[in-house]
Amino acid sequence: xxxxxxxxxxxxxxxxxxxxxxxxxxxxxxxxxxxxxxxxxxxxxxxxxxxxxxxxxxxxxxxxxxxxxxxxxxxxxxxxxxxxxxxxxxxxxxxxxxxxxxxxxxxxxxxxxxxxxxxxxxxxxxxxxxxxxxxxxxxxxxxxxxxxxxxxxxxxxxxxxxxxxxxxxxxxxxxxxxxxxxxxxxxxxxxxxxxxxxxxxxxxxxxxxxxxxxxxxxxxxxxxxxxxxxxxxxxxxxxxxxxxxxxxxxxxxxxxxxxxxxxxxxxxxxxxxxxxxxxxxxxxxxxxxxxxxxxxxxxxxxxxxxxxxxxxxxxxxxxxxxxxxxxxxxxxxxxx
Ligand SMILES: [Zn+2]
Numbered sequence: 001x002x003x004x005x006x007x008x009x010x011x012x013x014x015x016x017x018x019x020x021x022x023x024x025x026x027x028x029x030x031x032x033x034x035x036x037x038x039x040x041x042x043x044x045x046x047x048x049x050x051x052x053x054x055x056x057x058x059x060x061x062x063x064x065x066x067x068x069x070x071x072x073x074x075x076x077x078x079x080x081x082x083x084x085x086x087x088x089x090x091x092x093x094x095x096x097x098x099x100x101x102x103x104x105x106x107x108x109x110x111x112x113x114x115x116x117x118x119x120x121x122x123x124x125x126x127x128x129x130x131x132x133x134x135x136x137x138x139x140x141x142x143x144x145x146x147x148x149x150x151x152x153x154x155x156x157x158x159x160x161x162x163x164x165x166x167x168x169x170x171x172x173x174x175x176x177x178x179x180x181x182x183x184x185x186x187x188x189x190x191x192x193x194x195x196x197x198x199x200x201x202x203x204x205x206x207x208x209x210x211x212x213x214x215x216x217x218x219x220x221x222x223x224x225x226x227x228x229x230x231x232x233x234x235x236x237x238x239x240x241x242x243x244x245x246x247x248x249x250x251x252x253x254x255x256x257x258x259x260x261x262x263x264x265x266x267x268x269x270x271x272x273x274x275x276x277x278x279x280x281x282x283x284x285x286x287x288x289x290x291x292x293x294x295x296x297x298x299x300x301x302x303x304x305x306x307x308x309x310x311x312x313x314x315x316x317x318x319x320x321x322x323x324x325x326x327x328x329x330x331x332x333x334x335x336x
Contacts, residue, residue: 009270011266013258019179037253072216082230098245099301124150172187185198221237244301254330
């Protein structure tokens, strides 16, 4: 019999995600969504208005916004310009080397054009990106660990170089996904002269709110171009910029028994959009699936074979949580 445990409220697998806290069979992400009701977001918004009044930049830019071009990026820029009257945020992105989607290209272009602001896109050399991604993939099946760090570091470093003292990021994912109990406003990267603020800690952030604001600002999801119906997910609007990014997300499945379907479906349960039973059905049916187009683009970019990819995955597969079905797919033991 399987010893896999799940959260009593949202159905998320317990005891495998690094850092995930839990209490009496309930994951911290579920506890945090209750905790959110006690946070005075109006006071936080007033605090931010005051912060802008008191902070003085040496730059012609008011702040840096770390963006990918996705729905949260659109939401952050809209909030800053619309709610706080910020006139010149500087957009900064680190870009990966995978093939971009049409929607991703459009959104990256749209965010600068729609708001009429400048955008710096920082591209690492192809070789460095691929070397780092391959090392992460081989070492602990975490291909974009290095790149994700750069997505925080690059906006921070560019802010310093331009004499800008504030950087905005989207959600505080440690809180939203349950590895922290406090919804901190400042990212730990902050130092004396440059503050990094999670705008998702100033508003009662939800996926639905963020998507609605982004769409008002012209954001397009993958269905717009009908270009690719992604497998192994339950939505077509998050992390859609590049095709192989899904591989990075999927790599949690062999190690921890969950990936994007669990993350989003259980979040939808917390946000009242799905029942736990519906989420569990989606997780059982789809969480194990690796999108074939994403795998092909990943292997092509890193110049590795399908067989090599499969061998690395096999090395990291956790058979305390998983088994192989008749099609050679890794599946969760508790759904056998
Ligand atoms: Zn939960």
